[in-house]
Amino acid sequence: MALKTLVIGNGSCAFDIVDNLLSKNVEVIIATRDNSLHQKFSEIMGQNITEIHTETTIHSCTGAIGNFTISMKNNNKSIIRIVDCIVIAEDSFRKTLFASYGLSPSTKTISLSDLDNPENYKNIADENKSFVLLKGLKFESNPVISKEVMDSSIKLASHGQSKIYILTKNLKVAGNRLEALYRKAKKAGIIFIKFTDSEPEFFQGEDGKTCIEFTDEVTKKNFSLTPDITVVDESIVPSDYLETLAKTFGLNIDCSGFLQSDNVHRLPAYTNRKGIFVAGPSRGISSPEDYKAEAGTAAIAVLNNSDKNNYDIKDKAYINKGGCVRCLTCYRICPHKTISLNSTLSVMPEGCEGCGLCTAECPKNAITIENLDHKFLIPDDKIQNADSASKPRITAFCCSRSAAEAYKLAVSIGLTLPEGLKIVEVPCAGSISLTHILNSLKNSTGGTIILTCHEGNCFSEKGNVFAHNRAKSVSKMISDAGYKKERLMTYTIASNMGKEFSNILNDFEKNIIDLE
Amino acid sequence: MIKRKHKGMPKKNVLVIGGGVAGLAAALELAEQEIGVDLIEKSEFLGGHAARFSCKASGECVKCGACIVVEKLKKSFLNPNIRIHTGCKIKKFENNGIIKTRVDKESSEISFESDAAIIASGFKPFNPVNKPFGYKRFNNVITNIDLEEMLKLEDDVVRPSDKRFPKSIAFIQCVGSRDESLNHLWCSHVCCGSALRVAKKIKSIKPETEITFFYIDVQTFGKDFQEFYDSMKQEIRMVRSIPGDILISDNDCPQITFFDSEKNCSIDEIFEMVVLSIGLTPGEDNKNLSELMDIKLDDSGFFKSGENSSTGIFTAGTSRGPMSIEDAILDGGRAALEAIKYIDRKDL
């Protein structure tokens, strides 16, 4: 059966994704708020496998990868579709920055998009002589805007204009061939004036012209420019629709509001919810060329991650209905949004990442992950050098994605580790419950150490934070009861740090020995 | 624990040249589509440059991307569709619709037949010995790569001369990048981010360390750049000037001469250690591979961005120009899809 995918968006990136998916015989449904499709789509309109919904918003989404039920609204009509995957590629918006410079738009003070608009470009270029382009003076800019500013200036220069200034703080050239473009602009006679700690001052006259006063940072001379046209740069911001989509789908956003949390585990096209992908202008700021690459990556992510039956049920959470008191804790905290709320609560295994956050947090112990329970019962003979009774027994809870990898690395390069070390690998530190920690303290003669991902690097977003908070409360409990709280420590570590792992554990062992 | 369904031997095969993040990302996506991959790597190890980098978090992840490599490596080793050949050098390459490759491995020869090929042979770090910064002559002048390796392998930052934590460190940016005299008309994209993230890490280990950052322009990196940059400006001294040269002073301390625009004159300043932020230059095999495989290089010496989709040879990652780990992964995925589309077209 053909894969069915919902693509939300109506720009070049969305088009490229649809085109890529169609070439692999994926059935595509396009949904956009706009009242007509971007003209690019006309190339593929004929292909009967594409279903298009314009003036349509997403109302709700239930289910999991391989079986999402999407309810959409078109005016007052409701449309229900079942799809395997969802890709979000809404175009970003441009925000003019007039206000941040204290300027108002006029015929003489225009935005970068006004200048680039082919309809009025010729008039502007013909009728005016001197130009100042402002770039990244109030906020740090990016290579996309940088390229547009330099391209426009070069175009003006080739139009015969000779007085062109670009005023910038950090010139952003970390994009494909932008340094070469910068050299080309300088050769074309464009003057770059760079600011570091100082900033120019702006005054706008009755005629709408902007006067710019500044002190040159190198020569210390004062300058005043009143160009015929002042071009104000823009910032690139996420579509206002993304906030709604994030809520509807239960997706995390980054600090600017783009639809992918700032977490390297989400690269390249993933979100916190399995089967929902994000690309291009919904994911962040990049060049049109990079958006094309992202469209390719998102399409291949759909192809490679839609096999809903490719899992071991023993790795997935299961809610024991008899034990559940419907407190909804699990429903709230599941970072992958895969607990469904009907007459009873249940885990949709296709979307479950087996992180165990729910198992550790359920107040009634009503949730189990079969393979996870076994992992906590490692027999004593797994302890390195079980006969070395002279050394303290150390239990190290290691997140499988970070600390456990760092441990393997330390072993593979032959670094020394405590002799009485027992590694308990857990899918995510968030699965380590209070009971686990207390049991471990009871059973290990030496100490217990919990090693998690660094903050912001947890595959389940906040599993590490849960683990640290639990350890903190146990720590308080045991020190109130007179135990040494040094016997329970927490650290954060990345998967590529073998030496750091060995240092942390050897120091921990030393501290435990000093306690005795 | 993913149960892999065995669908028998893959019917189509792709050759991937280079086992850095870009090559690994491409190989994994292809393998998931049940395409067989012959991944050839000339060194003994997979992972490329990024596998040598350190984590720069100090409790909080700064999204440098270095740890993603571990995950990619693990998945590649587990995937039965990926055949890894390390320590291999390409001897012969023929493309008549079917690509025939012969490689030398130790003293033996191996041959592959593939339906498409992806060049992901990466970059070469700029070698700064000919710059007037005393690299290799002065102990305490090191590169950003040396520093990364020190952090990763020693879990510490020390001066090579006396193994002490340096009290003052200068970072010199754009070494070998944005340099007209070398005809290197590109920015390396990653070294501003790399240096500032390491600087933040050093400040968190020893807050009293005095860090000076010599630069031309600070490039945007990461999603929270504005906030990160604003806070770094409080913690370290930023000097917008690239030093002329470095001499050696007492106690193995490098002495930097630079133009101070505030004082409007040249001044000398002594630091305990200097880190050269060397950039990305075209891979050392680019020329050779370009001739062997008939794929053009651009005027900088990187592989041309435009895809040569008619011959079934694609390029990915930093073989095409400077990019971050994140972008190299994206690019590997894109190249994999291009190769798949090419194979599908050929089948029609």
Ligand SMILES: Cc1cc2nc3c(=O)[nH]c(=O)nc-3n(C[C@H](O)[C@H](O)[C@H](O)COP(=O)(O)OP(=O)(O)OC[C@H]3O[C@@H](n4cnc5c(N)ncnc54)[C@H](O)[C@@H]3O)c2cc1C
């Ligand atoms: C100092 C420094 C710091 C950096 N810090 C960061 C950072 O913090 N964050 C970030 O995102 N990026 C960073 N980067 C960039 C990062 O290193 C690259 O993005 C990444 O390594 C690119 O991967 P790649 O696969 O394209 O190339 P490479 O890592 O160069 O891998 C290429 C592989 O191909 C192999 N190869 C080459 N030629 C052949 C051949 N002929 N046959 C077979 N195999 C071959 C090589 O041995 C190598 O294993 C940094 C770079 C430098 C120099």
Ligand code: SF4
């Ligand atoms: S946390 Fe436990 S008790 Fe609460 S709703 Fe979930 S399964 Fe039921």
Ligand code: SF4
């Ligand atoms: S194990 Fe994790 S992903 Fe699965 S239901 Fe529980 S919290 Fe959600």
Ligand code: SF4
């Ligand atoms: S992304 Fe970088 S800083 Fe973050 S955990 Fe990984 S290696 Fe460390």
Ligand code: SF4
């Ligand atoms: S990233 Fe920064 S240090 Fe590297 S070349 Fe570009 S401007 Fe220079």
